[in-house]
Amino acid sequence: MTENTPATGTAWLDPADDAPELTEELADVAEISIGGKVIRPATGYLGPNGVVKGRPPLRDRAKQQVTLRIDPDVLAKFREGGPGWQGRINAALRVAVGF
Known part of the structure; x- marks a missing residue:
């Protein structure tokens, strides 16, 4: 018979841990959808230093x-x-x- 051994590998990490913090500025430009239906489209995008309003010029x-x-x-x-x-x-x- 084989012996039971403990599981190897890394512990599971929650992918939400890498998500940026939801700030007021981010919430102001974010898309809002309910059940796949867009209630309010996004009005900005995430740039390298945070939220940037509109499309880059x-x-x-x-x-x-x-x-x-x-x-x-x-x-x-x-x-x-x-x-x-x-x-x-x-x-x-x-x-x-x-x-």
Whole structure:
């Protein structure tokens, strides 16, 4: 017969423990729904530092998504700098065309 052993692994954590604290500011912009029916739509969104009212402002010209083939060594060089490599490529292209 086998012997009973205690369960192994980590203890269960309540996912609500990671939820942000419900503040007045958050409640003011949150969507309210009852039974799946939206009573009041959201009027803001959660930004990195808390609640931000409305949609983030667009620049004077929104960027356009394109597909571009770049030599692997050139791409590797831009990626060496870490996050933001797409923006660095954009800045280099602006310099190349004279902006």
